[in-house]
Amino acid sequence: MQRDISALRKSYSKMSLSKNEVPDEPIKLFDKWFSEIKSSTSLEVNAMTLSTIDNEGYPKGRVVLLKHYSDEGFIFFTNYNSEKSISIKNNNKVSISFFWEDQERQVIIKGFAKKTSEEISSNYFNSRPKGSKLGALVSENQSAVIKSKQVLIDKFNELKDEYKNKEISRPLNWGGYIVSPVEYEFWQGGENRLHDRIRFKLIKNNWLKERLSP
Numbered sequence: 001m002q003r004d005i006s007a008l009r010k011s012y013s014k015m016s017l018s019k020n021e022v023p024d025e026p027i028k029l030f031d032k033w034f035s036e037i038k039s040s041t042s043l044e045v046n047a048m049t050l051s052t053i054d055n056e057g058y059p060k061g062r063v064v065l066l067k068h069y070s071d072e073g074f075i076f077f078t079n080y081n082s083e084k085s086i087s088i089k090n091n092n093k094v095s096i097s098f099f100w101e102d103q104e105r106q107v108i109i110k111g112f113a114k115k116t117s118e119e120i121s122s123n124y125f126n127s128r129p130k131g132s133k134l135g136a137l138v139s140e141n142q143s144a145v146i147k148s149k150q151v152l153i154d155k156f157n158e159l160k161d162e163y164k165n166k167e168i169s170r171p172l173n174w175g176g177y178i179v180s181p182v183e184y185e186f187w188q189g190g191e192n193r194l195h196d197r198i199r200f201k202l203i204k205n206n207w208l209k210e211r212l213s214p
């Protein structure tokens with residue numbers, strides 16, 4: 001099977017990024033870009049690719065949802081038994097990245113992942129709709145091989161009955177991670193492939209800002 005898709009090509013020209021004009025704190029630029037994309041599209045702009053390294057040394061990226069960000073870092077929630085969590089346990093250096101097509105922008109962040117406090121995990125779990133809570137209980141071993149979808153549906157219905165009049169509390173194998181950044185790269189698509197790339201590196205508690213060749 002062959003498909004030639006080499007003619008798929010798009011020009012970028014919407015905006016540019018000047019090193020002197022961007023803030024010295026990368027979280028401020030992230031916040032500006034996030035606010036701008038959020039108001040420009042109804043797509044899931046908080047969807048980010050989380051990349052981890054597995055025990056065999058292979059990188060793996062998968063999409064998770066960003067649920068909170070601050071000077072401290074970027075928080076997502078998942079299952080602590082999942083493949084990504086096992087990878088993080090062995091190597092907590094991760095990358096998260098966003099592609100915001102509407103604004104012709106990409107952000108790549110490298111950092112260290114660690115579990116959020118029980119309080120943060122429980123507060124977020126409690127705020128989820130009941131169906132999502134049940135889903136988390138059903139998929140207690142996220143990433144494990146299962147026989148069929150029916151296994152999940154049966155378990156979901158069983159738990160739905162069991163918790164009909166009961167609150168569901170957070171399973172201990174479910175919670176958040178916070179990624180504390182050590183590097184950010186902001187990419188703004190430019191004309192003739194002369195894209196703008198501004199990188200921030202954390203060096204002795206200060207952010208070094210540099211322009212990179214596209």
Ligand SMILES: Cc1cc2nc3c(=O)[nH]c(=O)nc-3n(C[C@H](O)[C@H](O)[C@H](O)COP(=O)(O)O)c2cc1C
Nearest residue numbers: 047062063064065076077078079082083084085143
């Ligand atoms: C738009 C989107 C959002 C997702 N959000 C999450 C999330 O917030 N947490 C999560 O654990 N998985 C989320 N997933 C599923 C993951 O991509 C992945 O399939 C799952 O976490 C298992 O990954 P692992 O086996 O590499 O650990 C999302 C997938 C998509 C496409």
